[in-house]
Every structure is written in structure tokens, then in C-alpha cells.
Amino acid sequence: MSNALQVITNEIYGVRNSFEAVTVDRSINFEREAGFAIQILSNNDYALTVAMNNRQSVIDAVTNISAIGISLNPAKKLAYLVPRDKKICLDISYMGLLDLAIASGSIMWGQAELVYSADDFRLNGFDKPPAHERNPFAKDRGEVVGVYVVAKTHSGDYLTSTMTIDEVNDIRNRSSAWKAYLEKKKSCPWVTDPGEMAKKTVIKRAYKTWPKTDRLDKAIHFLNTDGEEGLESIRQQNAAAAGCPEDVLSAWCAKAKTAPNADALSKVWTDGLAVIKPTKDMRAYNTFKETVSVRGTELKQKPADANTIDVRAKEVSREPGSDDADLQADFQRQMAKEQAA
Structure with missing residues (x-):
């Protein structure tokens, strides 16, 4: 083990008490998550360098895993530790948001999908799932024209939210992360993973109509502030209003x-x-x-x-x-x- 990795390993294991003090899900085990965090950083030399230069960001990211109640398990693809803006950040995928919504009892299940110009998509009313017919093996389904998420509630209802690609891009264009990319050419998920971000965007809009849970609220607030995915004005207001729970x-x-x-x-x-x-x-x-x-x-x-x-x-x-x-x-x-x- 390199000296740098040993230092960061010590920092991560030093977070144990803080991790356990803020946990919202007892199934999130410190030993496992610490192991995942160390594995992620050990496999990325740049991320390890960022972690060494900003150890507090590592502490914050690992603590947030417990406070939000999400796992870094690479097999689940729910959340990641990523180097961004000279710090290590906890990033939550669209699958992570759906998992939190299900685990916290907001919905029974949910699915988010992109819609391409060659697809046949139609809504079937407020209480039925939409119909989305497409050939997943087609080499060219055309360009992305929209995105949707459908969720089933515990009462058996289906809630469907849709966004056109123009609506998604409008949110993207007003986000602080995208503005930083345009001004400083600083890479962000909107550049590297536009499809995943479109799905996250429609989920963040849809969740306002789902039964409320603190864990999902906290995760989306985190993404809109620390994750810099929210609108700049909202991000600043939330940051100013945020405090210690x-x-x-x-x-x-x-x-x-x-x-x-x-x-x-x-x-x-x-x-x-x-x-x-x-x-x-x-x-x-x-x-x-x-x-x-x-x-x-x-x-x-x-x-x-x-x-x-x-x-x-x-x-x-x-x-x-x-x-x-x-x-x-x-x-x-x-x-x-x-x-x-």
C-alpha cells in the first residue's frame, strides 16, 4: 500500500464515529462502505491525489453516505466517489435516487427511460403506466427527444412524469455545473453522462408528486447544492439556508x-x-x-x-x-x- 493510500485509509477509518452518529439506515455498514471508498480511490490515481490535497472532502463524502443512507457498492451502481473541483464528492446516480425512493417507502418501484425519435411513446392516463414501444437492438433509434419516469405507489397507482429534451436542456443550461463547463471547460456529468443526467432530472421533478420522505429530500438537496446540479439561484439559497440538523x-x-x-x-x-x-x-x-x-x-x-x-x-x-x-x-x-x- 502506498503512503498516500495509507494516509487516506486512516482518514476514512477515523470517520467511524461520525458515520455511525448520523446513520439513517442501519443496513449501511461502516466497514463495508469504508472498504468500497478505499477501493474506489486506490483504483484512480487522480482521485487519490485530490483526496490527499483535500482530506476534509473525503471525510465529508464518507459521512454523507451514512447521512443519506446510500451504498458505494460498485455492483449496485447507486453512488460513487468522484474527484470534482479539487475535492472528492459523493455522486448519486439516477438508480440511486430510485433506490432511495423505494427503500424509504415513498414508492413501490420506479423506472426511468430515454425516448428516441424512432420510438413509439404514449401516455395512457393518470392511473396507468405509459406505453413505450422500441427496438432496443436498433443501431439507430434517432436522437433523444425526451425522458420519462414511471413510479408505482403503495396504493397501486402509477405516476408518470415526462420531460422533453428541450426542458431537460433548459435545466442543464441553468445549472452551476454546466455554467462552469462553458466558462472554464471544467468537465461535468452533463458532458460525460448526458443520458444519466436527463433521467436524474426527470426523477428530481417527479419526486415532488411522490409521497415525501426525509432521505429522498436530503439526497436531492445534496445533489442540488454540493453536487452543483441545481439551478444556481436555488443552490445559493439552499446553501445559505442549510445548517447542522x-x-x-x-x-x-x-x-x-x-x-x-x-x-x-x-x-x-x-x-x-x-x-x-x-x-x-x-x-x-x-x-x-x-x-x-x-x-x-x-x-x-x-x-x-x-x-x-x-x-x-x-x-x-x-x-x-x-x-x-x-x-x-x-x-x-x-x-x-x-x-x-
């Missing part, structure tokens, strides 16, 4: 309050900060910092481990403050961007 903050504060000693508290602070800091939620950060500081003071007053606690308590009390300036600067930059817009 209350259940995540509560979980880390609870860990801090029950830390048995200063070493354990320092570990809670480090792991919790890795989850909370990327949200740029100053309120959550200050709440967590205060909880850690209070617990540090309580532990320091215990006589049993006075020497150890004194050293670790100083580290804990010093570490939170050292990040305040960075977080404040991030907020100021965000506000400046919003005012400029």
Missing part, C-alpha cells in the same frame, strides 16, 4: 455531556467538529463548543485524573476558539456573495 447536533452534544474522561471528550470534540464544521452553522458550532467546554470544566474538577484532565481540558478549551475566525470568515464570504448576487 438538530438531531445531529443533539447527538454530538449528548456524547460530549457523557464523556467519561478528558481523552474521550477530546475525541468527541474532534469527531463532532468534523461533522458540524462543514455545515458552516455558527449556532450549532457555538452550542457544541459550549457543551464541550462545560464538560471539560466538570472533568477538570474531578480529583482522580487531575494531571491528565488538566492537560486535555486545556486542549479542548483552546481548540474550539481556534476555529472561530475561519468560520466567521466563511460566513462573511457567503454574505458577500449573496449581496453581490
Whole structure:
């Protein structure tokens, strides 16, 4: 194993506590997902280089696997780790979105397909699946004219959503990823996988009519913000409104309050900060910092481990403050961007 891969392996396994703290699906196993992540990065020298230069992005991507509840299993093709814009990003496929919709109970099953000019496609009403007749072995089915997704609900209804290719391209043209491609020639999925992106686009429109689930909402919000697939104006609004979820903050504060000693508290602070800091939620950060500081003071007053606690308590009390300036600067930059817009 190369030195770089060993470093990244250590970073990934260091995420275990954060991973388990935010999990929404107990079938998503840390050991398996860590193995998949290491396998992906070890097979791509460029991705490994990006990971080494931006280790926090690896931590964020692996944590998001658990927070969204999706697997990197290459056999399933639901999600991937990809190098993009000098960071490692979690990318969710259209199959991943359908899998989340099914696993979270929103729909029984779903299917998304492209429609070509040589195909025969017709809708059969609101409560019946569409008819799509085509020759899948034809060498030339013409150009893509549209895309659709059909989903079956638990009540037995069929919900079909369609988009013309012009509607899809209109969404593409207003996405931040496509704009970056036009301005900087920076490759993006709209360039490398246009068919897959068309299917994702129609699913993201259709899901608004499906029964709501938090996991699917979170996945699509993630794709529209961190994945840069959403409209630029919506992406900025969502990024500004995003913060640390209350259940995540509560979980880390609870860990801090029950830390048995200063070493354990320092570990809670480090792991919790890795989850909370990327949200740029100053309120959550200050709440967590205060909880850690209070617990540090309580532990320091215990006589049993006075020497150890004194050293670790100083580290804990010093570490939170050292990040305040960075977080404040991030907020100021965000506000400046919003005012400029």
C-alpha cells in the first residue's frame, strides 16, 4: 500500500464515529462502505491525489453516505466517489435516487427511460403506466427527444412524469455545473453522462408528486447544492439556508455531556467538529463548543485524573476558539456573495 493510500485509509477509518452518529439506515455498514471508498480511490490515481490535497472532502463524502443512507457498492451502481473541483464528492446516480425512493417507502418501484425519435411513446392516463414501444437492438433509434419516469405507489397507482429534451436542456443550461463547463471547460456529468443526467432530472421533478420522505429530500438537496446540479439561484439559497440538523447536533452534544474522561471528550470534540464544521452553522458550532467546554470544566474538577484532565481540558478549551475566525470568515464570504448576487 502506498503512503498516500495509507494516509487516506486512516482518514476514512477515523470517520467511524461520525458515520455511525448520523446513520439513517442501519443496513449501511461502516466497514463495508469504508472498504468500497478505499477501493474506489486506490483504483484512480487522480482521485487519490485530490483526496490527499483535500482530506476534509473525503471525510465529508464518507459521512454523507451514512447521512443519506446510500451504498458505494460498485455492483449496485447507486453512488460513487468522484474527484470534482479539487475535492472528492459523493455522486448519486439516477438508480440511486430510485433506490432511495423505494427503500424509504415513498414508492413501490420506479423506472426511468430515454425516448428516441424512432420510438413509439404514449401516455395512457393518470392511473396507468405509459406505453413505450422500441427496438432496443436498433443501431439507430434517432436522437433523444425526451425522458420519462414511471413510479408505482403503495396504493397501486402509477405516476408518470415526462420531460422533453428541450426542458431537460433548459435545466442543464441553468445549472452551476454546466455554467462552469462553458466558462472554464471544467468537465461535468452533463458532458460525460448526458443520458444519466436527463433521467436524474426527470426523477428530481417527479419526486415532488411522490409521497415525501426525509432521505429522498436530503439526497436531492445534496445533489442540488454540493453536487452543483441545481439551478444556481436555488443552490445559493439552499446553501445559505442549510445548517447542522438538530438531531445531529443533539447527538454530538449528548456524547460530549457523557464523556467519561478528558481523552474521550477530546475525541468527541474532534469527531463532532468534523461533522458540524462543514455545515458552516455558527449556532450549532457555538452550542457544541459550549457543551464541550462545560464538560471539560466538570472533568477538570474531578480529583482522580487531575494531571491528565488538566492537560486535555486545556486542549479542548483552546481548540474550539481556534476555529472561530475561519468560520466567521466563511460566513462573511457567503454574505458577500449573496449581496453581490
